[in-house]
Amino acid sequence: MRRALLSRAAPMAAALLALALPAALAGPFHLRFLAEILLLGTAVMSLDLLVGSGGLVSLGHAALFGTAAYAAAVAALHLGGNLLLVLGAGTGAALLLAALMGVAIMRSSHLFLLILTLLLGQIAWEVAFHWRAVTGGADGLRGLPPLSLGPWRLDGPRALFLLAGGLALAAHALARSFVAAPIGRALVGAREQPLRMSALGYSTARIRLRAMLAAGGIAGAAGSLYPFLNLYVGPQSVHWSLSATMIIMLVIGGVGSLWGAFLGSAVYLALQTYVSAYTDRWQLFVGVIFVLIVLLLPHGLAGAAARWRRG
Template structure:
C-alpha cells in the first residue's frame, strides 16, 4: 500500500466517530460514550500487560478511586471539567506511586495476588465507611461537569449535553492513543519492551527495572483514575462494585480479546465486551456463557487477539489481490538469454 493511502482506514474511522453522535439518540449516545471511557480504562491496563508484562487483578482500584473522587468533587467542590480531570490525574499519580512502590517488590504470582489484595482492601474500606461513601449503595445523583464555571452556562458547554460529553471523551481517547503511539516509538517504550521480554537481561544490562516498572504503573493508574472520573460523570452514580476484583478481571478479558500486542486492541475488546453485556444481556441472563465461548475460541484460534487476526487477514487479502505482494520483499529478477542479455 502506498504511503499516501496508509492512513486512509484510520481517517475513515475517525470521520465515522466524529459523525456518530449526530445519528444516535439518548441511550445510544451514552452507550457510545461508555465504549470510549471503558476503552480508556482498557488501554491504561495494557500499559502494564502489553508493555511491561505485568498482570494486575487490582486495576479496578484506580477506576474506583477516580469515580469516588469525581463524586466528591462534583457534589461538594466544583463542577468544572478541567479541574476534575486535573485532580483525578494528580491523585491517580500519587496513589499509584504509593501502591506501585509496595506491590512491585513482588513479581509473578506474588504481584497478581498482592494487587488483588489491595483492590479488595479498598473495597472493604468503602463498604465500611457508610457516612462518606454510601456503603453498599454507593453515591447517586452526581451532577455532570461543565466546560465553563458559573450560572447560566449554555447547554453545549455542559456535559449534560450528550454530544458534548461524547466529543470530550473522544478527544481524551485520541490524545491517549497518540500518547501511547509516541511512547511505543520512544526510547522509554523500547525499555518497556525489553523488560516485558526479559527483565533479568535488562537488569544485567544496568537498567533499573523496578524504577521503569513503577513509571509504567503510575502511567496506567493515573489514566485509569481519569477514566473513573468520566465513568462517574456519565452514569451520575458510583457503585462500590467498581473496586471489586471482578472489574479488573473483566478489563483483562477486554485486553486479551482485542489483542495485547495491539495499540487499538483493548479499545476493540472493550467495545465487544460492552456490546455483549448490553445486547445479549437484554436477551438472556446467560450472556457470560456466550462471552466464555468466544474467549475460548479466541484463545484456540486467535491467541494474539481480534485486531491482529483482522490485520493478518487484511494483509493476506492484499497479497491475493496483488501478485507483487504475495512474496513480501521479493523483487523481480530479470531473465537472461543465452547470449547474456536480458530477455
C-alpha cells in the same frame, strides 16, 4: 515523505469519522453506550501498557479506575462539575494510588504480582464500601452535578460521547508515545530479559513504577468521566471483578494492540447489554467467545484484523 504523512493521517481521519458519524446520527441511548465503550476501552488500553509491554498482569487495575471515579464524584459534589477540576481530582487520585501500587509491585512478578495487586484492589474496595461518610458505602454516590466548562453544560449524551472520544484519542496518542519511547522499549526488555537489563544498568523496579504511573494516569482520566454517564458511582467500580473483566476485554481485543482494547470493550459490553435482554446466562456467551479467541485467535480481534489487512 508524502506516503508517510498519509499513513499517519489516515488512522486519525478514520477515528474522527468514527466519532463524527455517531455524534450526528445516533440516539441518546446509543451515544451513552458508545461513551461507556470508549471510557472502559481507554482503561483497558492503559492496562495493556502493563500486560502487553511489561507482562505485568494486574487484578487491581479497577482500583485505579474506580478511585478516580470516586475522587471526581466527591470533587463534583463539593466543588461543582467543572471539567478541568473533575479531571484533575480523578487523575491525581489515580496517580497517587498508582504510585503506592507501583512501589508495592516494584520487585514482584508473575503469581506474586497477581496476588499483590488483587489484595491492593480489595483494600480499595473495602475503603469504598465501608467509608460511608465519603463514598456513600454500598449505595454509592448519586445526584452528581452535570459537567461544565465555563458557561457550557456538558451533560447531554452527545457532549459526553464527544468528551469520551476526545479523551480516548488523546490517551491513545499518549500510550502510543509511551510504547515507542525508550521507557516503553525498556519495559519490553525488562519483560523479556530482566537479568540482561539489570546487567546493562537498567533498574527494572523503576521501569515498572513508571509504567504503573503511566497506566494509572490514563485509567484515572477515563475513570474521572465515568460517573457522569449515569450520574452515579458505586463500589463495584473498584472491585477486583472489574479488573478481571478488563483482562477479558483485553484478551478479546488483543494483548499488545492498543486499539484492540476498544474492540474488546465493545464486544463485551454489547454482549452484556443486548444478550442479557434475552437471557440471564449472557456470561456463558462471553466465556465461549473468550475460549474461542484464545484457541483460534491468540492475538485477539485486532491481530486477526491486522493479518486480514496484510492479506
